[in-house]
Structure formats: structure tokens, C-alpha cells
Amino acid sequence: KYEELDQVVIGVCGGDGIGPAITGQAQRILEFLLADALKSGKVAFKTVDGLTIENRAKANKAIPDDVLAELKTCHVILKGPTTTPRKGDPWPNIESANVAMRKELDLFANVRPVSVPEQGIDWTFFRENTEGSYVLGSKGMHIDEDIAMDFTVTTTQGSERIARAAFEFAKKNGKKRVTCVTKANIIKTTDGKFLDICKDMAKEYPEIDFDDWYIDIMTAKLIDEKRRKDFQVFVLPNLYGDILTDEAAEFQGGVGTAGSANIGKRYAMFEAIHGSAPRMVEEGRDIYADPSSVIRAGAMLLAHIGYGVQADKLFKALEICGQTEKKIETTGRDTGATSAQFADYIMETIEKL
Amino acid sequence: KYEELDQVVIGVCGGDGIGPAITGQAQRILEFLLADALKSGKVAFKTVDGLTIENRAKANKAIPDDVLAELKTCHVILKGPTTTPRKGDPWPNIESANVAMRKELDLFANVRPVSVPEQGIDWTFFRENTEGSYVLGSKGMHIDEDIAMDFTVTTTQGSERIARAAFEFAKKNGKKRVTCVTKANIIKTTDGKFLDICKDMAKEYPEIDFDDWYIDIMTAKLIDEKRRKDFQVFVLPNLYGDILTDEAAEFQGGVGTAGSANIGKRYAMFEAIHGSAPRMVEEGRDIYADPSSVIRAGAMLLAHIGYGVQADKLFKALEICGQTEKKIETTGRDTGATSAQFADYIMETIEKL
Numbered sequence A, B: 001k002y003e004e005l006d007q008v009v010i011g012v013c014g015g016d017g018i019g020p021a022i023t024g025q026a027q028r029i030l031e032f033l034l035a036d037a038l039k040s041g042k043v044a045f046k047t048v049d050g051l052t053i054e055n056r057a058k059a060n061k062a063i064p065d066d067v068l069a070e071l072k073t074c075h076v077i078l079k080g081p082t083t084t085p086r087k088g089d090p091w092p093n094i095e096s097a098n099v100a101m102r103k104e105l106d107l108f109a110n111v112r113p114v115s116v117p118e119q120g121i122d123w124t125f126f127r128e129n130t131e132g133s134y135v136l137g138s139k140g141m142h143i144d145e146d147i148a149m150d151f152t153v154t155t156t157q158g159s160e161r162i163a164r165a166a167f168e169f170a171k172k173n174g175k176k177r178v179t180c181v182t183k184a185n186i187i188k189t190t191d192g193k194f195l196d197i198c199k200d201m202a203k204e205y206p207e208i209d210f211d212d213w214y215i216d217i218m219t220a221k222l223i224d225e226k227r228r229k230d231f232q233v234f235v236l237p238n239l240y241g242d243i244l245t246d247e248a249a250e251f252q253g254g255v256g257t258a259g260s261a262n263i264g265k266r267y268a269m270f271e272a273i274h275g276s277a278p279r280m281v282e283e284g285r286d287i288y289a290d291p292s293s294v295i296r297a298g299a300m301l302l303a304h305i306g307y308g309v310q311a312d313k314l315f316k317a318l319e320i321c322g323q324t325e326k327k328i329e330t331t332g333r334d335t336g337a338t339s340a341q342f343a344d345y346i347m348e349t350i351e352k353l
């Protein structure tokens, strides 16, 4: 659908801490790869820099209204890490900005690929991204001084659309199996509903194997070198998706190496899934921050908006700089490469491809 | 406290499927180790064989009343695996028997040790065992056709007693750190309460380091060979305990090798944490079932009731038979050792210690 637009607007939302620095480097690389499209006006960048913890605290809102309005003028968004207040922090108890953005822009599918070719790992996670344990996360109740309650909500529509996304992805990419992960033996009503919907949908895809596991044992299966190769596409409620994708990313080098795509019908947002490292900024070391996660998110963004060739080049360059040339290992340390130098390596590598 | 009793009654509850067969082998070993105490009457065994899926289905209850009454005449219980009905099974939608037993006997602490000396892993998990996402697990609501809801409940008393157990264990065993794992950034009210209580209690133990992590990133940290050695004692709400202990057990050889202690003020129950494998029974192969998990649970039981010397011998024998002599590897297969032969190996090994 992006091909039909006169201009695709890419919002760049730096976030907090090291966010603006590393997101800026990712933008440099995207500009380099999209030079022609920028010149012809097919693509434009738009900086959205109001999503900071200071602004959010002032507005006492996860996303201030004016920032949300700006985000809604973009088609796709590249987002750096944002600070989520913890108890004891000087900020009011506002919701996490990425969780709020997922809800506000209805980004229902959190898609996270994890690939470790040499270990036979090639997984794609479809995490439901707008409901489950997250939807009323800030609306739990203190029944009295001693009893606290939280709520989980699962809807038919919410489960169907993520299940559909997972099965369609499997079908289009020739994957043989879709695996649903819940805790439906205990959390019977919501997880039971999610599982039933996935099971029903599986009947529409007779060429794809379907199986289901409980989240506890699945965290063990991912480690089992004999079994983990059997899995290809996962579909999971929000909380289990959150948990299992962090575990999975570890095999690939940690959450710092993983990008996360948040896809809705109308908008899509691509983000780094590490923290904002405020201490690096305080100490003036943010120029050394490792930009590879947000650069990877940028590559996912490129693929999503139809620049597949450019995306592939960027993925390849990330692999070469990270694994073969080990350039990535020195980034993030004061004695190593800066974010800008790392971005330079990436662009030089792309030129040599 | 067991030393003060005239007689400690050990209930043996075989459960379903392969349960009675493997639990019987564990009982043989305990009888062997406790021969003197049995002769003097300090210890007695009591068979509780009514906890079968057939009886539970007939009573339409997770634990039939007469079985519960029998269990309550025991001081400690050794429990085999029980079948939990899944949708589509011929049984009514009754609750899991072990979850029900944890609630009915108020076994609030689920203690799971995981140890892999050659990898520097020596973890003890204190999983809250009676509330959280489990307490109203069967009482979710279908708000309407399209909206399902589940509830999580955390109480002050429930959180305090598990936190106390973890810190006291750490103190008594010279552990340097207690780590709390929640998802308090999202599930703010219940997990927030749990975390606050742990944080407060940490102040009473200034000699012990306290840290807290979110469950998503913690599943990654357990895999990180550099970081995982830093953790010693974990304290977690029910659901995260369920998830993280299965992952952790994988490093030690899988959930089949782990035993689980469910401890309350009045009762304690020790169980295998694998399934009941009904198919092995149907095919007449239950004599080959691997009894090592329930034997390990038996060793934990011995330690708990004050037979530390016997417990240590059994742990040692399990290690020798499992890791050094690899006897355990052939068990569980039709061509290998039977459960009874494995139990024989264990007893022969103990005699040689």
C-alpha cells in the first residue's frame, strides 16, 4: 500500500537518553540508502522530538497530545528508547511511551525475527501488542490495604487479527509450522480464548502444522538444541510475547541486537528494544552508544515500506560489521568506536556490497 | 519441628499415568534409607491412592473431599504427576490437582533448586505458590461473546511470607544476593506491591544484596554465561516462578530432572514436575518410566523432615547414576533400564557410598 502514496513520511522520534544520538545515526544511514527517493520526494523524513520524559512528565501523559498529533501525520515511525518511570524516579507514574504508542496507533502486531543461522534458529514471533495483561496495566485496583488486583483482557477481534497475521506470514514465506504459546491450563478464560481462536484459524491453513505449548515449558524448549529448530513462527498473547522474545534475542546476541516492528492497519513503528541509558548521557558518553538495534529497526522499516533491496543491504552490512568484522564489539565503550563511526562503517560496507 | 513429633507420616500419592509406578520406586528408596526410623515407628508411610483423574472427574473436584481429608492426616506428601484436563479431553474442566493442593494445604512456598556446578549455576527459586495469576485462574469472566477477562490477586501477607522465606534461606545459607523478578513496569498494582514488599524486607537484611529485574530480560540473563553466575536466590510471583523455573531446569537437564518442594506452615508436598504420560501406560511401557524427578522430590522431602544425612546420600547417588554412570540416560526407553532397575542402581550406589 505504500507504493500507492505520493510520499511516505518517516517520523523519527529520538526518545530519551542515548535515543536521539543513536536514532540520528540510523537516520543518516536511511538517508544514504534512500537518497534517490528523497530527491524525488517519494520519501520524506520528519523529526518528532517532543517524546521526552520531561515533556511527558509535564503533560502527565504517556504521549502528550501535540506529540501524538505529530506522530499521526507520519506513515511509519522510527523510534529510539524512551524512559519508563520506575517507582522512586522523580517522574509521575506515567505509562511506558512505547506501550502507549502501540495502543494509540493501534499497532496490534509486534513482529520480532530472531535468526542464528549457524544454530539452525530462524524464528519469527507474532506478539499480540495491544491487549492481554497490558491493556489495563495502569488500571489495577487496591481492593484494600492488603489486596491488590490486576486485570487481563483478551478480545475475539484482538486475537483473530494477530493469529491471521501469523498464519498469513507463514503461508507467504513457506513456513511449515505455527506455534501458539499460552498458559491456558491456568489462565483459562483469556488464554483459553486466544488458543481456541488460533486453533480454529489453523483449520483454514491445512498446509501449515499447528501446535500449542505452555509458556513455562516453551522457555525450556528454546534452549534445547535438538528441539528448537522445529519452531518457525510463534503467535502469543502480549505478556508471553514480551518474555519469550527477550529470551530468544539472547541467542542472537542479546536484546541490544534485536529490532522490533509494531504494525497496525494504518501506522507502523520500528524501535530499538533496549533502554535509554540515561547515565551514558549524564557522563557525556552518549557518543559511544551502540546504535545497532535502532539501525536494525531502520532496516525493518525499509523492508516494510517496500525498499526491500535497501533493507537487505542494511541487514547484510549489520551482519558483516557485527559478526565478521566485529566492529560492533568496540562500540558502546569509551575506548571503542563512536556511534557515528559505527554508522560510517555500515555505509562503507554497503558501498562495497 | 518434625523432630518433636512422635511419628512423621509420609503420604504417598501416586497420581495418574506413570505416577504410581515411579512414585512406588521412590517410596522403595525412601523405605530403604529410613529403615531404622520405620522400625522404631518414628516414620510411617501412608498410601493415598484416590487422587486419580477418574475419581476427580466423578467428584467434579480438583481434589475429592475424602482424598483431601486423607492428605490432611499426613505431615508431608510425596506426589507423582497428575493429569490436568485440557479442552477436548473426556474429563470435566476441573482444576489442576497440584495447584489445588497448593491452595488447600496452603503450601505458599514453591522452592526449586537448580544446580549445575560445572557452569557455576547454583540457584534457588522461591516461587509464591498460592496467589497471583493462579488464585482466580478458573474464575475468569466472559464479559460478552467477544471479551474475556482474567484476574491477578496479590496480598500483603502472601507476598511477605514468600519474601521472608527467601531472605531467611539466603541468610541461613550464606547467600550474598536475593533477586526479585516481576513485571512491575506494566502489571503495576500487583507486581508493584510484590516488589515493594520485597524491597522493604531487604532493608532488614543489610548483609544481603538485593536487586530486581523484569521477567522478560531475566529469561535472557539466565542464558548469559557471564551474568547468570551472579544470581543466587530468586523470589517471584507465581506465574513468573512457573516460567523461570522451567527455563532454569533446562540447564540441569530438563524439568524431568527437577524436583519441586511446596512448603506451608503446616504441610509440605514434594512432587515431580513432569507430566503423567498416559500414553506410556496405555502402551504398557510404564515400567520404563524415568523415576528420577520424583526420587529427587523424595530426597528434598528427606532433607525437609530432618533426615539430612539420608537426603545427601540420595542426592549424591542421583548425581552419580545420572551424570557419571549415565544410567539415567537409558531409563525412559523400552530398550533401557526399567524404573525398578534404576531404583536398584540408586540403592546399590548408596550402599557403596
Ligand SMILES: CC(C)[C@H](C(=O)O)[C@@H](O)C(=O)O
Binding pocket: A084, A096, A098, A099, A242, A260, A273, B185, B186, B216
Ligand atoms: C519497556 C517495556 C514496557 C516493553 C514491554 O513490556 O513491552 C519492552 O519490554 C518491550 O518488549 O518492548
Ligand SMILES: CC(C)[C@H](C(=O)O)[C@@H](O)C(=O)O
Binding pocket: A185, A186, A216, B084, B096, B098, B099, B242, B260, B273
Ligand atoms: C501443571 C501446571 C499446572 C503447574 C503450574 O503451572 O504450576 C506446573 O507447570 C508446575 O510448575 O508445577
